[in-house]
Each structure stands twice: as C-alpha cells, then as structure tokens.
Amino acid sequence: MDTKNIIAAISLSAAVIILYGLFFAPEPRPIDQKKIIEDKNKIVQDSEAPSLEQNEEVLKISREEAIKEGKRIDFENDNIKGTISLVGGVIDDLTFKKYTGTLNGDDKIVLLHPKKINQGYYIETGWATNNEIELPDSKSLWTIQGNNKLNSNNPVTILWTNNQGIIFEKKISIDKQYLFTIDQKIINNSEKTYNFYPYGQIIRNVAPEVTNFYILHEGLLGVFDEQLVEKDYDDIEEKKYSISANSGWLGITDKYWIASLIPEKNKSFRADFDYKNKFRASFIETNAIEIKAKENKSNQIRVVVAAKEVEVIDNYANSLNVNKFDLAIDWGWFYFIVKPLFFVIDYFFKITGNFGIAIILITLCIRIAFFPLANYSFRSMAKMKVLQPEMIRLKELYKGDKMKLQQEMMSLYKKEKVNPASGCLPILIQIPFFFAIYKMLFVTIEMRHQPFFGWIHDLSERDPTSIFNLFGLIPWDPPGFLIIGAWPILMGITMYVQQKLNPTPPDPVQAKIFMFFPLFLTVILAPFPSGLVIYWTVNNILTMAQQIVIMKKTTVKTV
Secondary structure, eight states, rough: OOOOHHHHHHHHHHHHHHHHHHHTTTOOOOOOHHHHHHHHHHOOOOOOOOOOOOOOOOOOOOOHHHHHHEEEEEOSSSSSSEEETTTEEEEEEEEEEEEEESSOOEEEEEBBBBBTTOOEEOOOOOOOOSSOOOOOTOOBOOOOESSEBBBBOOOOEEEOOOOSSEEEEEEEEOOOSSSEEEEEEEEEEESSSEEEEEEEEESSSSOOOOOOOTOOOEEEEEEEETTEEEEEEHHHHHEEEEEEEEEEEEEESSSSEEEEEETTOOOOOOEEEEESSSEEEEEEEEEEEETTTOEEEEEEEEEEEOOOOOHHHHHHHTTTTTTTGGGGGGGOOOOOHHHHHHHHHHHHHHHHSOOHHHHHHHHHHHHHHTHHEEEEEEEEHHHHHHHHHHHHHHHHHHTTOOHHHHHHHHHHHHHHTOGGGGGGGGHHHHHHHHHHHHHHHHHHHGTTTOOSSOOOTTTTTTOOOOOGGGTTTSOOOOGGGGGOOOHHHHHHHHHHHHHHHHHOOSSSHHHHHHHHHHHHHHHTOOOOOOOOHHHHHHHHHHHHHHHHHHHOOOOOOOO
C-alpha cells in the first residue's frame, strides 16, 4: 500500500475529527451498560449516616445586599480575602487577590458567593445525627468568641448552643495561601449520650459557563481510595453519584480554580455528587462519633479553595498527605508527559522570565532529544525524493502489472536501503508532544496572561491579529472565524515550505490535497493558544533546517 496514501488518509481524518470536535460535535451521551452496572455497585444504598438535605431558598438580590444581610467574619492572607457568614457558619465570600478576569484589569476573580443569590457558591461543615436533637443548620446564628479577624496568625472560634445545653464549636484557621482548617467540637453538657456524623459540603446554585472542550474537565470531581471520579454538571443533573471510601478528597473544579474538601484521615465516609435545584459535592462520615454525657469530642475538616497553581497544589498534596490531590489539575491521560514538560518549561521561565522563550527552548530540547531518530527519517525521505524519477519510470513501465511494479519498487527500496514508512516518524514523534504542550498551555494557570513579544500579550489565548484587517491596519474588527493571526499564518508558511522539501506524491489529486493541507491546518489552529502555535512554528523551522542539511548530504546510486 502506498505510504503517502496512508499519511494523507490519517492526516485528513485527524483534521476532520479536530474540526468536527471543535465546531460541530454535540455532547456525547453514550450508554455504557457495563459502566452503569459498575456505578450501581458503587452506590451506597444502606448507610446509618443520615442524608444531607438542601432547602435554602434563592433570592433575587445583589451580592452586596446578601453580604450585608448578616454578621460576618473578615479573613485575609497573602492570596485571598473575603468573609465567613455567621448565619450558618459558611464560607461564602472569597476573592483571589492576585488574579483578574481580564488582562491588566482590576476585576479580581471572585469565586465564592452568598447562598441566597443566583450565583451562590459556598462551603458548609457541621454535624448530622439520627437522634432527636437540635442541630445548627443553614439559618442558625453563630456567635464569635474572642478574635473576630481571621488571618494566618489568628484563628477565630464561633459557638452555637442548642436547647439541650450541647455546645457546638468551630475553630477556623487559615494559612498564607488557600487552606482553611476547621476544627469542630461538640461539648455535651446534657445527661444523655448521642451519636454524631461529621460532614462537609460544597454547594453551587447554578453551573457556570464551562469550556466544553474534550481535553478539560470542569464540574464535580474527587479521588476515592485511589480512584479518580469526574462528573460533568449535566451528568449530575441526570443522575446522583454516591460512593463509599476510606480516604480521599472531593470538590468542584473550574478551569483555573477549585473548591475542595478533605475529610479527616483514617475515617471512612460516603461521598455524594447530586443535584436538587443546586449542585452539591458532599461527604459524611459513615461511622458515628459517640459523645457521652459531660464529654466532648472533635473532628477536623480541611478546605482548600485555590487557584490551581502547580507548586501550591503539589505542596498541599505532600504536606497534608492527601493522595492524588495533584489531580485537581487536569493533567489528562498523558500525565506522564504533560506534567514533566511543565516542570521543564517552568524552569526555563524562571531563567528567562518569558514563557514564550521557554516554549522555544523546550521545542529545541525536544528536537535534540529526537535528533538521531529524525535524522534516520529525513535520510530516508531525502533518498525517496532523489529516487522519485526512477519510481515514476517504473510506474510507467509496469502500469499494467501491479504485482511486478510492487516487486520492482521493493527491489529498489532494498537496493538503496530506503524505508518508505520512515517518513511517518517525524509526524508520530510530534503528535504526543504537540498534544502535551497544548494540554499544558490549556490547563495550567501559570501560562494565563503571560506575554511573549510584540502583539502576543497572553500565550494562553489565540493570536489576536487577523489577515482580514491587514493585522490592524484597517479599522475593522472581523468576526471570530476570520481572526487568523500572524503567527498561525507563519506556521502555515513553514508547513508549506517543509512540505516542498518532501517527496512530491506522484498522484496529481494527492499532490493537490497535500498542498491544501497547510492552509487547512492554519485555519484550524488559528483559534488555538498562541503559545502552541509558536511551538509548532519553531518546531517546523528547526525541522526544515535539519532536513535541508540531511538532503544536501544524501545521494543514491540510481539516477
């Protein structure tokens, strides 16, 4: 079979799949009966732990009005600031101090919101019980004991007492980054023994606008006994997910931000992802804590509400000894390539101070690493190009005898020690690294709002220029599908020149398809992050340089 046909078929198929996936494909809803059975087996049907209810109403009031409604505790550290509502004792107001919604803007990213507004997004911890006893709920008013300002040096303590004389206490601490530690205690001043179940839940009133792209998960997630579970918002709207575990963590993730709960270590729990007019990720311990008369007991829950900075997330995974907490960042199936590549590019960034230069340096490293393999491939391709006149002569000579033609072609390949399939190697080498760098640019917050040179102010976004307004010379803003910038065009030109260095397909139709392909990929890749396009362009230039040197040194006996 003609190798060029194979390459053309694979290339065009891949391009069609990419185009379809980007612009036309609906959200897949495959029905996997085997998976349904497995999921059912994971659902905890019988548990003594009580269920957690959602009854809080949503009001059409502004965020500012909701925050002013009740008493609050202010908190602030180096990275975040906000307030904790004493009504319910919930963390429902949090702003990232170092991140803005727009490049060079003043619009700080606000993640958590009061529960009564439409965008409500908040974190609640507490105790549940099967006993007939009054417990603090979402409407209970807690009182502050002592210090009323929470920071990394000063924890705060809040109290609530029921009619039986049982005191519920929460001591809330915060570190210098994104970690809240909630030590909750029950002081049983009654004459009876009660059982309690610690719980935590993250509630989001409405699903945010998500990326809806297959390489990134946004929604509910958790790791339960080594198993990563990812559920989209629409998955949970259709069906509740429950699982029992002895260790793990859970939360709700956005592209760059996460709110997560870490249950106390060595305590089994039931985790639920559900939707009842609100999305909820919750856990409740499955073994009751028995508190006898005149006795008190405690439980600790850790809350991480973070910008998903790699170093920070990894440090929490290690310092808190939380297994696979680093999967809060969606490294994907190629974790073993994507994450190491990030550390390399981050190292280059710390040296150069520019992520664009770091991308170029990592491209150079990849080319050096695969230099011998690429040399072998280019040597074969160069020989194939020199042999092209002889191949055309053979096709004309044996055009009526395909078997004889194949025999003569194989004899020619063997004589000149040419492997026609070796031309695929550069493409096969580039694909996993192309995807890994794309994934890294797409999911890591470190690339967000990072400039290169000239008109590239954010490597995680597309090239903002367009050939259709002569790169800004014409005062007209073209629609999105016409924004084909200077870097994508440069990439397309390098692909075209590189193609000219390769053997020309003898079939005229195939030759036209190959000639069209650089233009097609230019249009397809124009909306991709500019950092990725820069990587691809520089990689093409280095490939061409290597290929030209090899071609000049390559000769064959047949003429």
